[in-house]
Amino acid sequence: MCYSAEMLKGKRVIVTGASTGIGEQMAYHLARMGAHVLITARTEAKLQKVVTRCLELGAASAHFMNGSMEDMALAEDVVKEAKQLWGGLDMLILNHIGYTYFNYFDGDVEHIRKLLEINFLSYVAMTVSALPMLKESGGSILVVSSKAGKIGIPFVAPYSATKFALDGFFSSLRQELIIKNISVSITLCILGHIATETAEKTVSHVMQKPGAPKEECALEIIRSGALRKRELYYPYTAVRIPLLIRDWAPEFLDSLTRNSLNVENVKKS
Numbered sequence: 543m544c545y546s547a548e549m550l551k552g553k554r555v556i557v558t559g560a561s562t563g564i565g566e567q568m569a570y571h572l573a574r575m576g577a578h579v580l581i582t583a584r585t586e587a588k589l590q591k592v593v594t595r596c597l598e599l600g601a602a603s604a605h606f607m608n609g610s611m612e613d614m615a616l617a618e619d620v621v622k623e624a625k626q627l628w629g630g631l632d633m634l635i636l637n638h639i640g641y642t643y644f645n646y647f648d649g650d651v652e653h654i655r656k657l658l659e660i661n662f663l664s665y666v667a668m669t670v671s672a673l674p675m676l677k678e679s680g681g682s683i684l685v686v687s688s689k690a691g692k693i694g695i696p697f698v699a700p701y702s703a704t705k706f707a708l709d710g711f712f713s714s715l716r717q718e719l720i721i722k723n724i725s726v727s728i729t730l731c732i733l734g735h736i737a738t739e740t741a742e743k744t745v746s747h748v749m750q751k752p753g754a755p756k757e758e759c760a761l762e763i764i765r766s767g768a769l770r771k772r773e774l775y776y777p778y779t780a781v782r783i784p785l786l787i788r789d790w791a792p793e794f795l796d797s798l799t800r801n802s803l804n805v806e807n808v809k810k811s
């Protein structure tokens with residue numbers, strides 16, 4: 543299959559976590575392609591601005607729903623809203639994450655529970671609600687994950703747990719869909735360091751290189767979903783090579799990962 547932006551024209555797409563960062567950029571790319579977009583996040587004022595910009599860029603339609611994905615009812619309501627607005631759904635882009643810290647694990651189990659709800663369980667809840675519509679359209683689910691969802695990276699233990707969980711659940715579900723001949727694709731997007739405002743605020747003091755551009759990253763995610771790829775690795779070399787090393791030389795990869803960070807800049811408590 544060959545990719546063209548025309549593939550997204552008139553498609554009905556939900557993008558979560560689209561008030562900032564990569565999600566916001568995905569909404570703009572989809573708008574330029576002439577898709578219908580329904581975006582979510584907590585902050586109404588930011589979502590309103592993104593919707594206005596999407597309409598200026600040429601979206602077939604643009605709507606938002608705000609609220610926290612800690613609440614599974616919201617996860618389900620967003621999908622119901624898509625059904626009401628469009629009568630169906632072609633693409634579900636699961637991208638939002640809750641706030642976390644970048645530091646030594648502090649022993650806070652409640653933080654992990656909350657993060658699992660936002661970063662993992664709400665993804666599952668939205669998928670369950672959206673599957674009937676996606677089966678009907680032969681649609682796609684895009685799950686935004688991270689290098690930290692495939693490899694042990696220090697200082698992100700709670701976050702990493704939620705992203706590994708996504709791999710387990712969605713890679714298993716993909717197998718079941720194939721066995722049942724259901725034409726819904728699942729693309730797991732494995733991202734390295736991307737220069738979003740949140741990431742720069744959180745990790746610029748430990749990174750030795752700048753993050754990859756969020757605009758290009760957003761386009762690559764949409765492209766990989768339109769092409770119904772199994773996984774996306776972006777930026778390719780920084781993500782794919784460590785994954786190839788992972789199972790053959792895990793200790794070597796652990797050491798490479800530690801050495802790629804300015805760990806002396808992380809405060810020990």
Ligand SMILES: NC(=O)C1=CN([C@@H]2O[C@H](COP(=O)(O)OP(=O)(O)OC[C@H]3O[C@@H](n4cnc5c(N)ncnc54)[C@H](OP(=O)(O)O)[C@@H]3O)[C@@H](O)[C@H]2O)C=CC1
Pocket residue numbers: 558559560561562563564565582583584585586588609610611612636637638639640641660686687688689733734735736737738739740741753
């Ligand atoms: N940037 C990076 O280096 C990398 C990012 N990724 C992945 O890419 C995706 C996007 O990351 P990035 O763009 O950097 O993140 P941002 O922090 O820019 O965006 C996060 C989005 O989630 C929303 N959000 C936050 N808390 C909640 C909540 N409780 N309920 C619902 N929505 C919420 C935010 O809006 P609001 O605050 O208004 O709710 C915002 O729209 C994530 O899945 C992340 O794991 C993966 C690897 C690297």
Ligand SMILES: C[C@H](CCC(=O)O)[C@H]1CC[C@H]2[C@@H]3C(=O)C[C@@H]4C[C@H](O)CC[C@]4(C)[C@H]3CC[C@]12C
Pocket residue numbers: 644687688689690695698701733734735740741744745780798799802803
């Ligand atoms: C430090 C990691 C890369 C190390 C390497 O290349 O060897 C980064 C890879 C993924 C990053 C995290 C991520 O997945 C997104 C989070 C999103 C939030 O906006 C805050 C930052 C992240 C925890 C981010 C931190 C750096 C990475 C682990």
